[in-house]
Amino acid sequence: MEEELVLDPQLKYWVLIPISVVMxxxxxxxxxxxxxxxxxxxxxPYKKIRETQFLRRAECFRASNNVLDVNQMExxxxxxxxxxxxxxxxxxxxxxxxxxxxxxxxxxxxxALMSMMKGNLLNYIPQSLIMAWVNFFFADFIVMKLPFxxxxxxxxxxxxGVATPDLNVRYVSAISWYFVNLxxxxxxxxxxxxxxxxxxxxxxxxQTMPNIGGPGAPKVDKIFQGxxxxxxxxxxxxxxxxxxxxxxxxxS
Amino acid sequence: MSSFAFFLIGGLLLAHSGxxxxxxxxxxxxxxxxxxxxxxxxxxxxxxxxxxxxxAAVGSINKASKxxxxxxxxxxxxxxxxxxxxxxxTKEHETIGINDYQGFESxxxxxxxxxxxxxxxxxxxxxxxx
Amino acid sequence: MSKKxxxxxxxxxxxxxxxxxxxxxxxxxxxLGIGSGILTLESYKGFLLYIFGYTAVNLLFYFVCCNKKAAxxxxxxxxxxxxxxxxxxxxGFVMMWCLTYxxxx
Numbered sequence: 001m002e003e004e005l006v007l008d009p010q011l012k013y014w015v016l017i018p019i020s021v022v023m024x025x026x027x028x029x030x031x032x033x034x035x036x037x038x039x040x041x042x043x044x045p046y047k048k049i050r051e052t053q054f055l056r057r058a059e060c061f062r063a064s065n066n067v068l069d070v071n072q073m074e075x076x077x078x079x080x081x082x083x084x085x086x087x088x089x090x091x092x093x094x095x096x097x098x099x100x101x102x103x104x105x106x107x108x109x110x111x112a113l114m115s116m117m118k119g120n121l122l123n124y125i126p127q128s129l130i131m132a133w134v135n136f137f138f139a140d141f142i143v144m145k146l147p148f149x150x151x152x153x154x155x156x157x158x159x160x161g162v163a164t165p166d167l168n169v170r171y172v173s174a175i176s177w178y179f180v181n182l183x184x185x186x187x188x189x190x191x192x193x194x195x196x197x198x199x200x201x202x203x204x205x206x207q208t209m210p211n212i213g214g215p216g217a218p219k220v221d222k223i224f225q226g227x228x229x230x231x232x233x234x235x236x237x238x239x240x241x242x243x244x245x246x247x248x249x250x251x252s
Numbered sequence: 253m254s255s256f257a258f259f260l261i262g263g264l265l266l267a268h269s270g271x272x273x274x275x276x277x278x279x280x281x282x283x284x285x286x287x288x289x290x291x292x293x294x295x296x297x298x299x300x301x302x303x304x305x306x307x308a309a310v311g312s313i314n315k316a317s318k319x320x321x322x323x324x325x326x327x328x329x330x331x332x333x334x335x336x337x338x339x340x341x342t343k344e345h346e347t348i349g350i351n352d353y354q355g356f357e358s359x360x361x362x363x364x365x366x367x368x369x370x371x372x373x374x375x376x377x378x379x380x381x382x
Numbered sequence: 383m384s385k386k387x388x389x390x391x392x393x394x395x396x397x398x399x400x401x402x403x404x405x406x407x408x409x410x411x412x413x414l415g416i417g418s419g420i421l422t423l424e425s426y427k428g429f430l431l432y433i434f435g436y437t438a439v440n441l442l443f444y445f446v447c448c449n450k451k452a453a454x455x456x457x458x459x460x461x462x463x464x465x466x467x468x469x470x471x472x473x474g475f476v477m478m479w480c481l482t483y484x485x486x487x
Contacts, residue, residue: 006281012485020481144484147418148425177480184477186470187408266413270420273486277422290421302417306439309409310446313402332447333402333455334395340454341392352394 005171007142015143015174019134023181026126027189034122042111047091051220054089058227066239073236084228090220131178138174146170258308265301269294321349391457399455403443403463410439411471412478419482432475433468440464 058080065073083089140161150158150169158176159167272294280287315328326347328334335341345351356362414435418428440463444452452459 016481016484144480145487147423147428147479147483180473180477180480184473184475187412187474190404190408191412262413266416266420270416270482270486273420273422277487295421298417298420302413302435305413306406306410306442309406310439310442313405313447330449330455332449333399335454336391336396336399336457337454338390338392341395 005142005145005167007145011141011143015138015141016177019138019174019177020181022133023130023178023185024188024192026130027185028192030122030126034119037118037122038115045091051089051091054083055223055227058084058231062227062230062234065234066237068236069238069240070236073238077231077234080231081228084224084231087221089224127182131175134174134178141174142167142171143174143177144172146172255308255312258304258311262301262304262306262308265297265304269297269301272297318348320347396457400462402447403456404467406439406443407436407467407471408474410436411475415475415478416482418475419479419484420486422483422486423479428479432472436468436471437464 061076061080065076068076140163142159142162148170152169155169158169158172160173160175162173273290276291276294277287310332313333314331315334317325317327320326326344329340329344335344342351351357411432414432417435418431421431423431444450444459444463448455448459448463452463456462
């Protein structure tokens with residue numbers, strides 16, 4: 001049995017609990033800030049919306065055409081093929097020149113980049129602030145003894161700044177309590193009814209790229225024609241075929 | 253409401269056992285005696301506290317009855333969870349007469365105003381005749 | 383028609399059940415953390431308490447809430463109730479364990 005280190009009990013009340021409280025509060029505050037700063041729905045020209053919605057309607061038709069019977073199916077199929085091959089629903093005239101536009105002159109791209117940057121800043125700033133706060137006020141504190149042993153590999157991380165090379169790894173500094181909190185606060189946020197607070201902190205790495213309409217994006221007429229091809233190729237199977245026997249089968 | 257009482261009792265038990273454990277460790281530190289193990293009453297109290305809190309959590313997810321459109325109280329299909337199969341899940345909507353998306357479906361733009369007005373004028377005419 | 387019928391699910395109810403299960407799991411992991419901190423369990427004993435307690439609560443949930451027909455509430459009942467969250471709920475347990483362990487001693 002090795003010697004116990006006697007820690008001042010005041011450390012618990014003035015280091016451990018404040019760090020936890022601050023982290024919970026900052027998480028909650030951050031999620032409300034994100035809600036405040038997130039821009040409302042952006043206004044798009046109605047023709048653009050009409051184009052995407054028509055495309056989505058065609059896709060929905062393709063996905064769930066089996067609720068139609070044969071007559072309905074055929075009339076809708078003809079309608080969609082006709083409209084998709086005409087240019088009625090295009091949002092703008094198809095330009096023939098193939099010179100790619102500079103993506104940064106497009107205002108929608110800039111907006112997307114801006115909102116992504118805001119989200120990133122809201123993720124990083126509070127975390128680095130808390131970390132700086134912990135490092136500044138509670139530097140080199142041995143605040144607690146962990147209830148489970150760790151290998152010496154954690155020494156450099158959990159006891160950084162502690163100039164006692166032979167100290168048991170179970171005695172850790174304030175910054176490691178910060179890390180334990182960072183990982184473990186998810187259930188607390190869940191119980192406080194704020195699912196946003198944690199999900200974004202830990203999901204920093206999986207930021208999605210904004211939809212930049214760069215030179216790689218396919219032209220709208222190509223998409224429409226592809227969709228029309230797909231609709232042509234649908235093998236229609238109606239759910240009304242043999243429905244009576246199936247219903248009897250289920251309920252008999 | 254009963255689950256709240258359970259949470260309270262369980263929380264009090266946990267708090268009390270925590271305080272006992274704290275005093276015990278202070279005492280042991282003061283007199284330099286080494287604690288071999290936690291006394292069984294504290295252990296039992298802690299376990300009882302955990303069990304009561306957990307039972308409260310499991311019991312507190314139960315679903316309330318709903319008031320149907322015909323002014324009848326419809327008990328939930330199952331006490332704790334909801335059916336996930338489409339045909340069983342929608343059965344409840346049918347008995348109540350309201351589904352989850354009623355708010356959307358009864359928006360002004362989804363209401364057939366002309367039909368409603370016709371119904372109303374028919375009704376008025378009928379009332380006048382009587 | 384000998385073809386096997388395709389099951390269609392009602393997504394909002396799946397979400398609601400998941401949320402209820404998550405709630406039970408959250409309360410369980412935090413309470414078990416507090417408990418093992420109070421009992422000043424060390425190293426593997428604490429983790430054993432977590433695994434056993436967690437599984438016991440899941441059994442309670444399985445028999446009381448699911449009423450022994452879990453398949454009609456979860457798509458993959460065994461996996462979703464017993465296995466999926468046991469590791470992701472561990473940090474919450476460890477946090478409360480460390481906190482109460484430090485406070486009690």
